[in-house]
Amino acid sequence: MSSTTGLLATRRLILQGAASVALIGLGNLPFGAARAAANDKYPEEAFKQKSEADAIKALYGKTAEPSDKIKLDAPEIAENGGVVPISVTTTLEKVTSISFFVAENPNALAASYKIPDGTVPSVANRLKMAKTTNVVAIVEADGKLFSATKEVKVTVGGCGG
Amino acid sequence: MASTIRVRATANGDITEVQALIQHPMDSGFVKDAKGELIPAHFIQELKFEYNGKDVFVADWGPAVSKDPYVKFSFKGAKKGDDLKISWTDNKGASDTTTAKIS
Incomplete structure (x- = not known):
């Protein structure tokens, strides 16, 4: 009898423990997000981060506004989601970084590039896309964030087997 | 072992265009192998280009960058015959470095 209650008590303790650990884990996320991109x-x-908004916040700590000074080049339709050529060029000045996000990938942030003084604010690379979704380019210029978005249709995803 | 990094850096006036192709599996951690087991994530985290002891381009990559990654950028101030140092590190601590001559 006493051993049964003992077991139940331990079980309850373990469950409570697990719950509080989960809570602490969740609570910690925003603090990790405070790290600046300049780091x-x-x-x-x-x-x-899973969503694009959370990833932008975690990387830069602020939100972006759309800009027509960013040219995001990506195919309308990508036949192979494993290799999607995407490039960004901008006429914005004092660019310090350019980042690429794929909205519905398991983790939205794909690549982030630091652009030191003297480097042209233009990057081309190839990314994986799980499915048809938006590609977002974020340009950090003069301490502010600007974005450009384009939808790419993917016929074969780059994350399945 | 041959270098995993292939680079072409071409100076055209003041601007040097750099194209790099790196051999790396860039496993995302979401793909299963033939036995149905997940292939653990294995990807390049940081790729750096240095000119004259200064970083001219730094890439932070996640697993969503394609296998055998390619990147292109341009920077100012280099001349033909100068050296460009390229290095990468992946999430398992492996790394590679090479030096390319700007042509």
């Missing part, structure tokens, strides 16, 4: 370290937290 030289690899932005691990930003790469872990």
